[in-house]
Amino acid sequence: MQSRSPASRTGRPRSAAADAAILAATRAALVELGWSKLTLGDVATRAGVAKTTLYRRWAGKNELVVDAVAELFDELELPDSGSLAADIEGVVLQFATILARPEAKSGLMAVVSEATRDDALRERIRASVVERQKRLVLAGRSRAQARGELPPEPDAEAAARTADLIFDMVAGAVVHRTLVSAEPADEEWVRSFTRVLLQGLT
Amino acid sequence: MQSRSPASRTGRPRSAAADAAILAATRAALVELGWSKLTLGDVATRAGVAKTTLYRRWAGKNELVVDAVAELFDELELPDSGSLAADIEGVVLQFATILARPEAKSGLMAVVSEATRDDALRERIRASVVERQKRLVLAGRSRAQARGELPPEPDAEAAARTADLIFDMVAGAVVHRTLVSAEPADEEWVRSFTRVLLQGLT
Amino acid sequence: MQSRSPASRTGRPRSAAADAAILAATRAALVELGWSKLTLGDVATRAGVAKTTLYRRWAGKNELVVDAVAELFDELELPDSGSLAADIEGVVLQFATILARPEAKSGLMAVVSEATRDDALRERIRASVVERQKRLVLAGRSRAQARGELPPEPDAEAAARTADLIFDMVAGAVVHRTLVSAEPADEEWVRSFTRVLLQGLT
Amino acid sequence: MQSRSPASRTGRPRSAAADAAILAATRAALVELGWSKLTLGDVATRAGVAKTTLYRRWAGKNELVVDAVAELFDELELPDSGSLAADIEGVVLQFATILARPEAKSGLMAVVSEATRDDALRERIRASVVERQKRLVLAGRSRAQARGELPPEPDAEAAARTADLIFDMVAGAVVHRTLVSAEPADEEWVRSFTRVLLQGLT
DNA sequence: AGATAACCGAGACGGTACGTCTCGTCTTGAT
DNA sequence: ATCAAGACGAGACGTACCGTCTCGGTTATCT
Numbered sequence: 047m048q049s050r051s052p053a054s055r056t057g058r059p060r061s062a063a064a065d066a067a068i069l070a071a072t073r074a075a076l077v078e079l080g081w082s083k084l085t086l087g088d089v090a091t092r093a094g095v096a097k098t099t100l101y102r103r104w105a106g107k108n109e110l111v112v113d114a115v116a117e118l119f120d121e122l123e124l125p126d127s128g129s130l131a132a133d134i135e136g137v138v139l140q141f142a143t144i145l146a147r148p149e150a151k152s153g154l155m156a157v158v159s160e161a162t163r164d165d166a167l168r169e170r171i172r173a174s175v176v177e178r179q180k181r182l183v184l185a186g187r188s189r190a191q192a193r194g195e196l197p198p199e200p201d202a203e204a205a206a207r208t209a210d211l212i213f214d215m216v217a218g219a220v221v222h223r224t225l226v227s228a229e230p231a232d233e234e235w236v237r238s239f240t241r242v243l244l245q246g247l248t
Numbered sequence: 249m250q251s252r253s254p255a256s257r258t259g260r261p262r263s264a265a266a267d268a269a270i271l272a273a274t275r276a277a278l279v280e281l282g283w284s285k286l287t288l289g290d291v292a293t294r295a296g297v298a299k300t301t302l303y304r305r306w307a308g309k310n311e312l313v314v315d316a317v318a319e320l321f322d323e324l325e326l327p328d329s330g331s332l333a334a335d336i337e338g339v340v341l342q343f344a345t346i347l348a349r350p351e352a353k354s355g356l357m358a359v360v361s362e363a364t365r366d367d368a369l370r371e372r373i374r375a376s377v378v379e380r381q382k383r384l385v386l387a388g389r390s391r392a393q394a395r396g397e398l399p400p401e402p403d404a405e406a407a408a409r410t411a412d413l414i415f416d417m418v419a420g421a422v423v424h425r426t427l428v429s430a431e432p433a434d435e436e437w438v439r440s441f442t443r444v445l446l447q448g449l450t
Numbered sequence: 451m452q453s454r455s456p457a458s459r460t461g462r463p464r465s466a467a468a469d470a471a472i473l474a475a476t477r478a479a480l481v482e483l484g485w486s487k488l489t490l491g492d493v494a495t496r497a498g499v500a501k502t503t504l505y506r507r508w509a510g511k512n513e514l515v516v517d518a519v520a521e522l523f524d525e526l527e528l529p530d531s532g533s534l535a536a537d538i539e540g541v542v543l544q545f546a547t548i549l550a551r552p553e554a555k556s557g558l559m560a561v562v563s564e565a566t567r568d569d570a571l572r573e574r575i576r577a578s579v580v581e582r583q584k585r586l587v588l589a590g591r592s593r594a595q596a597r598g599e600l601p602p603e604p605d606a607e608a609a610a611r612t613a614d615l616i617f618d619m620v621a622g623a624v625v626h627r628t629l630v631s632a633e634p635a636d637e638e639w640v641r642s643f644t645r646v647l648l649q650g651l652t
Numbered sequence: 653m654q655s656r657s658p659a660s661r662t663g664r665p666r667s668a669a670a671d672a673a674i675l676a677a678t679r680a681a682l683v684e685l686g687w688s689k690l691t692l693g694d695v696a697t698r699a700g701v702a703k704t705t706l707y708r709r710w711a712g713k714n715e716l717v718v719d720a721v722a723e724l725f726d727e728l729e730l731p732d733s734g735s736l737a738a739d740i741e742g743v744v745l746q747f748a749t750i751l752a753r754p755e756a757k758s759g760l761m762a763v764v765s766e767a768t769r770d771d772a773l774r775e776r777i778r779a780s781v782v783e784r785q786k787r788l789v790l791a792g793r794s795r796a797q798a799r800g801e802l803p804p805e806p807d808a809e810a811a812a813r814t815a816d817l818i819f820d821m822v823a824g825a826v827v828h829r830t831l832v833s834a835e836p837a838d839e840e841w842v843r844s845f846t847r848v849l850l851q852g853l854t
Numbered sequence: 855a856g857a858t859a860a861c862c863g864a865g866a867c868g869g870t871a872c873g874t875c876t877c878g879t880c881t882t883g884a885t
Numbered sequence: 886a887t888c889a890a891g892a893c894g895a896g897a898c899g900t901a902c903c904g905t906c907t908c909g910g911t912t913a914t915c916t
Contacts (some may be wrong), residue, residue, distance in 0.1 A: 058907045059864030065869090080365040080867040085897055101899070142266040148364075155361035158427050161250055162353040163282040168430055176428060194447065200319055210429065214447070217419065218424030226378065228370055229412070238413055245450035247398065247414070259886020260885070268890090286875060298889045440871065461891030462881040468893090484769040489653030489871060500894040506875070534694070534740060553766040562831050563761035567686040572834055600853065614833065615844055616853070619821065626820040629764055630782065633816070634775055642817055650852035651802060651818070663860025691902060707904065745906040770878090796855045 060103075067093040068100055072114035076149040079110070108167050109159050115153045116174035118234035124136040124182045134240045135233075137182050137219045138216060139179050142231035145224045155225055215243065262305075269295040270302060274316035278351040283313070283358035310362050310369050320346050320374035327383045332392040335444045337435075339384050340418060344433035347426050357427055385415045414438045415443065452647040465506070476518035480553040485515065485560035487587060512564050512571050518633055519557045520578035522548050530587045534594040538644045539637075541586050546635035549628050560630055587617045619647065666709070673699040674706060678720035682755040687717070687762035714766050714773050721759045721782035724750050730788045736796040740846045741796050744822060749836035751830050761831055789819045806807075821849065 069093035075084045086107060090097045122144070144150055153243040154175075161168035187209065190196040199205035219239055222226040223231045231239075263312055273294035277286045292299045306312040309397060324346070327338040330428045356377075363370035389411065392398040401407035421441055433441075475496035478486045485523040490511060493500045508514040524546070529540040548554055558579075565572035580595055591613065603609035627635045635643075677698035692713060696703045710716040728750070731742040750756055752775075767774035770831045794817065796802040805811035825845055831835045837845075 054306065054864065056909070058867075060866065061255045068349070076392045081361055086899085087897065090868095094868090096870095098869085098901090099867065099901085102866075106899085111414045127420045139405055152361065155357045155364075159283055159357035159361060161430075162350075162357075162427060171428070207440070211437070211444065212433070214424040214429055215444065217428070217443070218420030218422070221424065222420030225364060226373070226419070227412060228363075235413070238409070239417070242413065242417065242445070242448070244450050246444070246446045248446050260888070262887070275860085288878085289876070292889095296889090300890090301888065304887085333892090372883090393859085460785070460883070462893065485765055490873085491871065494894095498894090500896090501873085502875090502895090503893065505913065506892075513730065552768075559761045559768075561767035563687055563758065563765060565798070565834075566757040566831060567759075575832070611844070612899075614835070615841070616850065617831055618820070618828040619825045619845070619848065620823030621832070623821045625823070625828060626824030629768060630777070630818055630823070631816060632767075639817070641701070643871085646817065646821065647848070648852045648854050650848070650850045652850050662914050664862075664914090666861070692904090700863095705862065709863085712904085732868090739864070747874090751907085753906065781914090 057213055059097075064093070064095050065103065066101055068103070068110070069114045069117060070093060071095075072110055072117075073149045076114070076152045077147075080152040084111075086110070104142055107162070108157050109170060110154045111155050112170050112174060113165070115157070116148055118147065118180070119175055119178045122182060124189075126187050126189070130186070130193070130195040131244060133186050133189070134216075134243065135236050137186065138220060138231070138236050138239065139233065141179065141217070142170070142220050142224065142236065145220060146230065151225060155221070156236060179212050179217060180209070183216070185207055187212070219233075249368070253435070265300075266297050266301055267305065268298060270312070271316045271319060271437070274312055275320075275348070275351045276299045277297075278313070278354045282354045286313075288312070308426065310359055310366070311372060314359050314369070314372050315375060317450070318351055318380075320349065321377055321380045322351055324380060324384060326387050332388070332395070332397040332444060333442055335388050335436050336418075336445065337393070338440065339388065340422060340433070340438050341435065343419070344422050344426065344438065347422060350433065353427060357423070375423070381419060382411065382415050383409055389414070414445075465503075468497070468499050468503055469507065472499060472507070472514070472581060473518045473521060476514055477522075478555040480518070480556045481490060484556045488515075490514070499592075502635060503548070509543060512561050512568070513574060514576050515557045516561050516571070518607060519554055519561070520552065520582070523579055523582045526582060528589050528593075530593070532596070534590070534599040535644055537590050537593070538647065539640050541590065542624060542635070542640050542643065543637065545583065545621070546624050546628065546640065549624060550634065555565055559625070584613070584617050587620070591616070611643055616647075656753050660760050667705075670699070670701050670705055670845060671709065674701060674709070674716070675723060678716055679724075679755040680718070682758045690717075692716070704848070712769070714763055715776060716779060717759045718776050721756055721763070722784070724753065725781055725784045726757055728784060732795075736792070736799070736801040737846055737850060739795070740822075740849065741842050743792065744826060744837070744845065745839065747785065747823070748756060748826050748830065748842065751835065757831060758836075762816070765768045767812045778781050783853070785823060786815065786819050789815055789822070793818070793837050816851075 068089065071089050072084070074092060074118050079088075084107065084185055086100055087097055089110070090100045100110070120136070122140055127133050127136055145154070148164075157167065157171060161171055180189070188194060188213060191198050199208065220231050223235065230234070249300075265350065270291065273291050276287070276294060277291050279291075280367075286309065288302055289299055292302050302312070306315070324339070324342055327335060329335050329338055333398070347356070359369065359373060363373055389398060393400050405442050425431055425437065472493065475493045478496060479493050483492075489509065490504055491501055492512070494504045497504075501566070504514070508517070526541070526544055529537060531537050531540055549558070561571065561575060565575055591600060595602055603612065624635050627633055627639065633639070674695065677695045678690070680698060681695050685694075692712065693703055695716070696706050696762055708714070710719070728743070728746055731739060731744055733739050751760070751789075763773065763777060767777055793802060797804050805814065826837050829841065833839055836840075
């Protein structure tokens with residue numbers, strides 16, 4: 047999340063409770079105010095913490111929101127439903143449920159937008175949000191290949207490329223449905239999506 | 249874009265050149281500064297216009313950026329390549345090319361993020377950006393159905409639902425690839441994507 | 451007080467009322483809080499003015515306080531009492547009365563202290579506070595010389611040197627009495643002081 | 653300087669070296685930064701001491717600076733030059749020399765200004781700075797009276813009043829010359845000043 | 855020799871003010 | 886009625902210090 051010189055053993059240690067309070071306050075502020083009206087001073091007040099404490103730990107609004115939103119994705123896990131289609135439906139539905147929460151809606155695309163001009167921020171997003179999700183794609187695929195539902199990949203590079211493609215298609219579709227089209231990615235939609243993903247349009 | 253009282257006939261008329269200058273200045277500022285550091289005062293200065301003039305025509309930063317970015321999508325058109333796959337590849341590649349431009353990258357997701365809390369803004373985006381794209385999906389599908397590459401839809405409602413799904417999948421994948429994964433949606437990627445979209449993973 | 455580009459004729463003119471309100475608020479804050487606890491934000495609030503307005507006109511706390519305190523010395527004038535001793539007593543008493551006011555006590559020495567490291571500030575103090583007082587010394591002396599109570603000066607340079615000396619002795623004694631010794635420079639003290647100044651200790 | 657509970661005999665004693673280091677660091681900081689930009693954190697760092705140590709010994713910036721500056725006046729002593737005029741010139745020149753040092757210039761008037769609203773601080777200044785100087789006035793006067801250069805005082809109260817007056821005139825003139833007029837109180841000026849003080853203007 | 859107690863450095867803490875920036879509005883004279 | 890210019894009230898920004906606190910550790914004196 048944030049780091050200090052590893053050898054700093056002296057001085058008063060940082061309050062562990064403050065971190066949790068700040069991230070919770072950030073999510074609450076995202077829900078109430080949305081990204082653009084969220085101010086760090088307000089977050090600090092909500093968390094019962096001084097602004098300086100907040101700036102001591104995070105470089106700015108972007109980094110703070112990434113960490114606050116990333117925690118939402120901790121609960122994602124791959125169900126073992128017995129079939130590839132059911133596995134995908136389960137994961138996509140979990141992802142859609144998280145993305146439907148107002149703190150995710152408000153915050154996620156905003157930081158992605160900011161990240162187009164900030165490599166460190168993009169890397170932070172990749173590490174704490176994207177990787178968490180991509181793991182599930184990889185695990186689901188290898189399970190499906192074990193079951194014989196998907197053909198094995200010819201080589202490692204092709205495997206990585208395909209995984210990236212699948213991931214962009216799955217995450218992209220859910221995000222677009224939720225944020226741009228502003229329609230719920232509910233069970234029915236997830237079923238339709240999964241059918242097209244597995245069998246194609248034709 | 250913006251409206252005035254319909255009966256205003258007296259007084260100095262609005263400068264038509266100002267609109268174009270402002271939108272161009274907005275795009276230039278997006279390229280240089282990105283969404284979050286773009287300020288309306290700066291845009292006004294770049295456009296050689298007073299801030300008042302700008303506020304007389306747009307309600308705020310969001311609306312202005314939507315209009316500025318929307319113009320980028322004017323050039324989208326459906327090629328007639330003879331096959332569904334080639335049509336899709338052509339359109340997706342056009343879309344990816346536009347989205348790769350820094351003014352689009354910076355601005356588009358930012359206003360989408362803002363739109364999660366502002367219905368009027370979402371409607372403005374839908375009307376001036378999304379509809380322009382969705383038209384192509386509809387046109388491409390009916391052409392493919394005429395060719396016999398896709399089955400006809402059983403009823404109008406199912407047709408609309410499927411069009412929305414396809415659109416979310418196409419636009420979402422390109423956006424996610426470009427902004428989140430931060431990899432280029434180049435010809436090779438577009439071919440892979442189109443194959444999965446039409447034939448499925450299995 | 452503060453200047454702008456002389457040729458700026460366009461744009462909204464600065465509010466004249468704001469200047470007066472700000473200076474009055476500064477004096478009020480000096481009385482209530484003293485120099486070190488006076489904050490520009492508080493002055494702005496008292497004056498019913500935005501902080502930006504204040505900073506647009508003054509470079510900082512020092513300059514503001516000099517101007518606010520300088521106005522107190524506007525009322526100084528040389529009485530014509532018929533004798534040098536009475537003239538001096540009158541002027542010194544006026545000066546002492548002004549210096550006894552809390553806004554002068556708090557502010558004046560503070561800005562003088564700051565001016566030891568800021569030439570522009572010292573010049574500002576000299577122009578708006580010191581010169582106002584020195585005028586009286588010069589006028590009083592020439593009047594006394596006309597009366598024959600003081601000998602004429604041999605040359606202009608000596609005249610200037612003596613005037614400076616007298617001024618430092620008069621102002622210095624009153625300031626030291628008031629601020630360092632923290633005793634009132636009342637009529638009795640002023641009479642004793644004038645006697646020593648005119649006739650010496652011996 | 654600072655006190656502790658008198659019965660504290662156990663525990664680690666305070667470092668004597670720390671006091672000296674802190675006062676020296678304070679003077680160095682006054683020279684480099686001036687009163688208003690001097691910070692206690694910086695003084696602590698310069699002295700190689702923790703901020704806590706500093707606050708354990710002084711109540712704040714004001715008290716610390718008074719002590720730091722007071723040490724400068726330790727070297728003041730009354731020369732025995734044989735005549736009142738020469739005695740005065742000697743003492744005034746010593747005083748002027750000390751006051752010309754940047755740490756005195758910056759610090760002294762600042763704490764005097766603060767003392768207008770803080771009785772304890774004024775008393776501290778009186779005890780550690782003013783009394784040191786007034787002693788010399790008293791000693792010089794009694795020596796001059798012994799020589800017959802000055803008339804004896806009629807009573808003790810008048811003696812005290814006159815001593816205060818002389819002190820305010822001497823110290824005030826030097827301070828005003830040095831800080832407000834910002835001219836050096838050099839030998840020539842001191843001679844002119846002494847002449848007026850002893851013989852008056854007429 | 856231990857226990858006790860005040861000291862020490864380091865540095866995080868809740869606050870407050872700073873001076874700057876941008877917002878969206880208002881007020882000029884001119885077109 | 887619109888325009889360019891620029892002042893205005895409002896309020897967030899990120900930084901700097903304040904004076905306090907909490908650590909682990911260090912001297913001293915007092916058993």
